[in-house]
Amino acid sequence: MAEIVATPLDAVAxxxxxxxxxxxxxxxxxxxxxxxxxxxxxxxxxxxxxxxxAGSGEHGLARLIAAGxxxxxxxxxxxxxxxxxxxxxxxxxxxxxxLVPQGNLAERIRAAGAGIGAFYTPTGFGTLLAEGKxxxxxxxxxxxxxxxxxxxxxxxRADVADERxxxxxxxxxxxxxxxxxxAATTTVVEVSRIVPVGGLDPENxxxxxxxVDRIVAVGPAGGAPARSAGERRTxxxxx
Amino acid sequence: xxxxxxxxxxxxxxxxxDRGPLAPDELAALIAGDIPAGSYxxxxxxxxxxxxxxxxxxxxxxxxxxxxxxxxxPAALGDQVxxxxxxxxKIPVTELPGAAYFHHADSFAMMRxxxxxxxxxxxxxxxxxxxLANWHTGEPDDxxxxxxxxxxxxxxxxxxxMMTLFTRNGAPKLVQACTYPLTAAGCVTRLYTDLAVLDVTxxxxxxxxxxxxxxxxxxxxxxxxxxTS
Numbered sequence: 267m268a269e270i271v272a273t274p275l276d277a278v279a280x281x282x283x284x285x286x287x288x289x290x291x292x293x294x295x296x297x298x299x300x301x302x303x304x305x306x307x308x309x310x311x312x313x314x315x316x317x318x319x320a321g322s323g324e325h326g327l328a329r330l331i332a333a334g335x336x337x338x339x340x341x342x343x344x345x346x347x348x349x350x351x352x353x354x355x356x357x358x359x360x361x362x363x364x365l366v367p368q369g370n371l372a373e374r375i376r377a378a379g380a381g382i383g384a385f386y387t388p389t390g391f392g393t394l395l396a397e398g399k400x401x402x403x404x405x406x407x408x409x410x411x412x413x414x415x416x417x418x419x420x421x422x423r424a425d426v427a428d429e430r431x432x433x434x435x436x437x438x439x440x441x442x443x444x445x446x447x448x449a450a451t452t453t454v455v456e457v458s459r460i461v462p463v464g465g466l467d468p469e470n471x472x473x474x475x476x477x478v479d480r481i482v483a484v485g486p487a488g489g490a491p492a493r494s495a496g497e498r499r500t501x502x503x504x505x
Numbered sequence: 506x507x508x509x510x511x512x513x514x515x516x517x518x519x520x521x522x523d524r525g526p527l528a529p530d531e532l533a534a535l536i537a538g539d540i541p542a543g544s545y546x547x548x549x550x551x552x553x554x555x556x557x558x559x560x561x562x563x564x565x566x567x568x569x570x571x572x573x574x575x576x577x578x579p580a581a582l583g584d585q586v587x588x589x590x591x592x593x594x595k596i597p598v599t600e601l602p603g604a605a606y607f608h609h610a611d612s613f614a615m616m617r618x619x620x621x622x623x624x625x626x627x628x629x630x631x632x633x634x635x636x637l638a639n640w641h642t643g644e645p646d647d648x649x650x651x652x653x654x655x656x657x658x659x660x661x662x663x664x665x666x667m668m669t670l671f672t673r674n675g676a677p678k679l680v681q682a683c684t685y686p687l688t689a690a691g692c693v694t695r696l697y698t699d700l701a702v703l704d705v706t707x708x709x710x711x712x713x714x715x716x717x718x719x720x721x722x723x724x725x726x727x728x729x730x731x732x733t734s
Contacts, residue, residue: 292572292609293595294588318609322595345650346595356648365649368571369613369656376610388659389617394641394686395651425589437606438572439589444608472608487588 268431268478270460274304277454277482281305281419284337286314288375288446289327290422293319293346296439298423298456299326300484305421311335316375316417318368318442320344320352328352336361340415342368367395370412372445378414379448379477387412420450423487424473427457428466431475439487440472447477454480458487511727512709513720525717526699534559536625536667536697544622545569545615547657550594553625553667567603569621571653573612576604593653613653616660624661625697626654628668630683635693635705637666638685651688658689670698670723677727679703679710 271277278301281287287305291297306329315336320343321328330336332351339361344352355361366374367389377385386409390396400411422443425436433455435443447453460483527535529552537559540546547569548556557579560566568577570592577592578599586597615621630638637658641649658664668678679696695713696703701723702713712720 293591295572295591295595296589343650343652345648353648357646363649365651367651367655368609368653369617369660372609372613387617389656391659392687392690393655395655435606437587437590437600438570438574440606440608441573442609445610 268427268429268475268481270429270481270483272482274300274456274482274484275307277301277456277480278304278308278310278419278421280452281308281310281313283310284312284314285310285418286316286416288316288417288420288422288442288450290420290442290446291317291319291327292438292441293322294326294487295437296423296435296441296443297326298421298454299487300456300482301421301423301454302326302330306330306333306335312337314338314340316340316371316415316446318342318371319346320349320363322346322348324351331355331361334360338362338364340364340366340371342366342371365395371415372442374412374415375442375449376445377412378416379445382414384411384413386410415449417446417450418452420446420453422446422453422455424455424457426466427455427460427478427481427483428475429460429463431455431478431481432466432468432471433457433473433475433478434466434470435472444473447473452479453477454482456482456484458485459483511703511720511724512706512711514711518712518714518720520712520715520719522715522717522719527716528699529555530559532667532697532699535702536665537561540564540566540623542566545575545620547571547616547621547624547661549624549626549654549657550592550652551627553627554592554594556625556667569612569615570598571609571612571616571657573607573609574600574604575607576601578604613656613660616653616656619660619662621657621661623663623665624657625665625667626657628666628678628693629685630678630680631666631668631693631696631705632680632683633705633710635691636683637664637688637693638683639666639688641686643686654688658692663694664692665695665697666693667697670700671726679727
């Protein structure tokens with residue numbers, strides 16, 4: 267049963283050194299920045315982090331990496347113009363990278379939560395990222411065997427939770443939340459607000475509370491504001 | 506591997522020698538005009554994003570963004586910027602009427618499951634058999650980043666590549682065999698470049714249009730299988 271906790275620090279209690287932690291978000295959208303800040307304050311280190319990216323700027327996941335808490339990152343797209351903390355650690359050999367095609371990353375996470383033992387996927391066949399993996403031809407098409415990706419903890423962000431842990435997300439901030447929530451032993455969710463049981467239309471629940479262990483209300487998304495296309499162009503970049 | 510020539514098919518090939526190469530926006534407009542009405546389309550980050558600016562709103566084309574949305578609208582400006590609504594390049598965008606949001610596993614099921622009609626991707630290299638290399642230069646200092654490129658390449662029904670035909674140093678990007686690590690083998694349907702639009706077919710690379718050059722000139726500059734067909 268989902269438990270409502272008072273602070274982000276309470277929410278991340280028990281994350282041990284060396285734990286595997288899934289962190290939701292695609293860039294800043296859906297990134298649980300309050301939970302990551304609490305994870306930094308908790309002191310846990312030697313973490314294996316699963317995220318689509320490897321942090322950007324000076325906040326959230328980038329800050330966790332800069333603080334030297336991440337031993338290994340499993341992600342699809344670590345290279346961004348403002349991912350300097352990861353770049354520096356990677357080039358210094360201080361962080362391991364497991365690069366996974368984005369759809370395989372998502373499906374491996376989904377498979378873990380759904381009790382699937384492994385699956386054959388066409389993505390990556392014949393590439394460096396499938397080297398050494400089992401392959402199979404099925405109906406004339408080539409596939410690579412991929413295994414589920416589980417975690418000790420999942421830290422995700424949703425928009426609204428009810429007191430039972432049912433979740434609704436907001437726009438593209440949904441991204442990895444619904445698949446990470448079932449894939450971890452303990453799933454921790456930061457939300458803008460918590461409503462009483464009955465406050466969410468059951469037809470609109472995206473993640474049922476059965477997958478949720480701890481909820482903390484932290485207010486609206488607090489990460490660095492996204493840059494508009496216009497702001498990027500003034501920096502000499504194209505959108 | 507048997508070498509292949511760029512094939513001229515008289516019923517298909519048009520050589521525009523009365524003009525220069527296509528500018529990036531002309532190329533984007535050409536691609537936009539070739540995407541069938543009503544298609545579900547994913548535009549890769551970088552240059553392919555420009556195609557969106559040239560789509561006819563009446564065409565009914567629906568844009569997919571891999572971070573979890575169908576019905577993506579133009580880039581958000583000013584008050585429209587919402588940190589919870591971005592595209593695959595993490596740029597704030599807008600939603601159009603009829604948009605839908607979904608999680609990442611669904612988004613990639615749309616690709617892998619063959620539901621997307623067209624994707625437009627950038628490339629470092631494309632081979633004459635349609636192999637694509639667009640995620641990693643293999644240089645020691647390069648940080649590899651694949652994102653959704655491998656899923657799009659194997660999943661979309663038509664894979665269009667948008668690139669210059671040569672690097673800034675003049676090296677061909679259409680090659681006999683890719684020297685950069687592959688994204689996927691044999692996946693490219695059509696190449697849109699500043700100098701030519703080329704179809705990858707079992708008969709070879711068929712020139713549809715050239716711009717500011719003849720097929721013969723391009724063959725010579727590319728060094729692709731000169732003298733065979």
